[in-house]
Amino acid sequence: MKQDKMKIERQIDQIINENVTAIASGEETLDSILAEYPQIAPELRPRLEAVIWLQQAKLSVATRPGFIHDSRKYLEAKIESTHPSGFWQNLTRRYTPQRWVFNIAAPIIVFLLFALMINSAVITARLSIPGDPFYSTKLMIEDLQLALTFNPVEKTNLHIQQSRERSLEFIELVMEGKYEQLPVAATRMESDIIASLHVLNEITESDPAILAPSVESFRDTLSSEIFMLNVLKGSSPIAAHPGINLAIQVAQSGMLALR
Amino acid sequence: MPGRLEIDKQLIRKAQQGDSNAFGDLYESHAPAIFRYLYIHLDSQMDAEDLTGEVFLKAWQSLPKYTERGVPFLAFLFRIARNVLVDHYRQNNRLESKDPEDMDGFTAEGISEPVDIVGSQIEHQHILRKLHRLRSDYQSVLTLRFISELSPEETAQVMNRSVGAIRVLQHRALAALRDELDETG
Numbered sequence: 001m002k003q004d005k006m007k008i009e010r011q012i013d014q015i016i017n018e019n020v021t022a023i024a025s026g027e028e029t030l031d032s033i034l035a036e037y038p039q040i041a042p043e044l045r046p047r048l049e050a051v052i053w054l055q056q057a058k059l060s061v062a063t064r065p066g067f068i069h070d071s072r073k074y075l076e077a078k079i080e081s082t083h084p085s086g087f088w089q090n091l092t093r094r095y096t097p098q099r100w101v102f103n104i105a106a107p108i109i110v111f112l113l114f115a116l117m118i119n120s121a122v123i124t125a126r127l128s129i130p131g132d133p134f135y136s137t138k139l140m141i142e143d144l145q146l147a148l149t150f151n152p153v154e155k156t157n158l159h160i161q162q163s164r165e166r167s168l169e170f171i172e173l174v175m176e177g178k179y180e181q182l183p184v185a186a187t188r189m190e191s192d193i194i195a196s197l198h199v200l201n202e203i204t205e206s207d208p209a210i211l212a213p214s215v216e217s218f219r220d221t222l223s224s225e226i227f228m229l230n231v232l233k234g235s236s237p238i239a240a241h242p243g244i245n246l247a248i249q250v251a252q253s254g255m256l257a258l259r
Numbered sequence: 260m261p262g263r264l265e266i267d268k269q270l271i272r273k274a275q276q277g278d279s280n281a282f283g284d285l286y287e288s289h290a291p292a293i294f295r296y297l298y299i300h301l302d303s304q305m306d307a308e309d310l311t312g313e314v315f316l317k318a319w320q321s322l323p324k325y326t327e328r329g330v331p332f333l334a335f336l337f338r339i340a341r342n343v344l345v346d347h348y349r350q351n352n353r354l355e356s357k358d359p360e361d362m363d364g365f366t367a368e369g370i371s372e373p374v375d376i377v378g379s380q381i382e383h384q385h386i387l388r389k390l391h392r393l394r395s396d397y398q399s400v401l402t403l404r405f406i407s408e409l410s411p412e413e414t415a416q417v418m419n420r421s422v423g424a425i426r427v428l429q430h431r432a433l434a435a436l437r438d439e440l441d442e443t444g
Contacts, residue, residue, distance in 0.1 A: 009426070009427065009430045010426065012430060013411075013426045013429065013430060016433075017411065020405070046433070046434055046437035046438075047430070047433040049437055049440070050401075050433040050434070050436040050437040050440065051405060051433065053436070053440060054401060054405035054406065054436070055405065057299070057386040057390075057405075057406065058295060058405065058406050058408075060382045060386060061294075061295045061298040061299050061307075061383065061386070061406060062291070062295065063290070063291055063294050063295075063308075064304070067294075067308060068286075068287055068290050068291060069287075071286075071290070071308065071311065071312055072283045072286050072287055073283075074312065075282075075283065075312055075315055075316065076279045076280065076282070076283045078312075078316065079279045079282065079316070079319055080279055
């Protein structure tokens, strides 16, 4: 008796499992299913009626249109904001084309901005004169250039170039009326000329053949410096003369030593 | 073509590696069933929507600890949903109201006429009243099997019982529901 009851229970369960989708889609009705199993109809009917009622109840608790799609976006955004993910996870996750463009473009833009900033700083330093905030950077860059130049001829040319740069700074200081800076600038000019002469002296000892062009270039630089400083002296106030005279003396001494 | 379970496994693996899009796919597959399970226990559609999001957020947080060899993903989600419901009841310090006049007036998208909204809410309250008169394990088995459309095996995993026990419980629960429908009309 108990076994029969269990057998019926199992059969009803099977019928319900097999037909629940068909009932929901309307392919099967209560009567059509009961007609197939008349021997267990009294047991099956109330349960099938309950299943049909539950199918209708299911429809009344369905999600509203668009909810799943919208809430998915919200959930993903919330996950993104709350979950700290690693560098490689960030790189390998699925992105939209706009996100990819942003991911590639952002580091490039940052790099270019950084390079532009460095470049601007270098240019500002190169244009600076004694007394400017970036002048020490300019001297540091020049020292770095000298330290990284190992060829004696190139090193001499660099010293000559720096000596020329000092005289240009000198002219600019006079033009801007910064006369108090002139003695220091003249001393710096002297140091560069002495350094140039030292290197030329080293070349004379090691390889006299390549000396001539460097000496010629240095002589031209010094004579044009003397000429420019004399012109400057004629057109500048008396207050600037002691400083200019000092610079002329330095350049003339350099010329003398070169001879 | 891989089946649902296989697709879920692949998505879970990706989600565990931090792929929120894969988790979004899992959400799209399983959120309707979770929502129906929650809404059948609550009288506010908005609460059910909020709690659905909460279930998946908790699932995401627990995902690193989740192993495929343990509880299947759907059962894992339903267990979280059940805990979220319990927390919700505790926070509100009461069982959900079953009075149609106690509704929150939320305007559902896609139902424009106020009369439809009220009609839908009354129908929902009517269903809640019927189901809440049943024993809690009867409510659970009927909700999981016929509202959330879980298989007997999945229902057994969620309820932590054998498939045979679920079959017997479902058999009795359906009869009890039919009697309830007869009594209350």
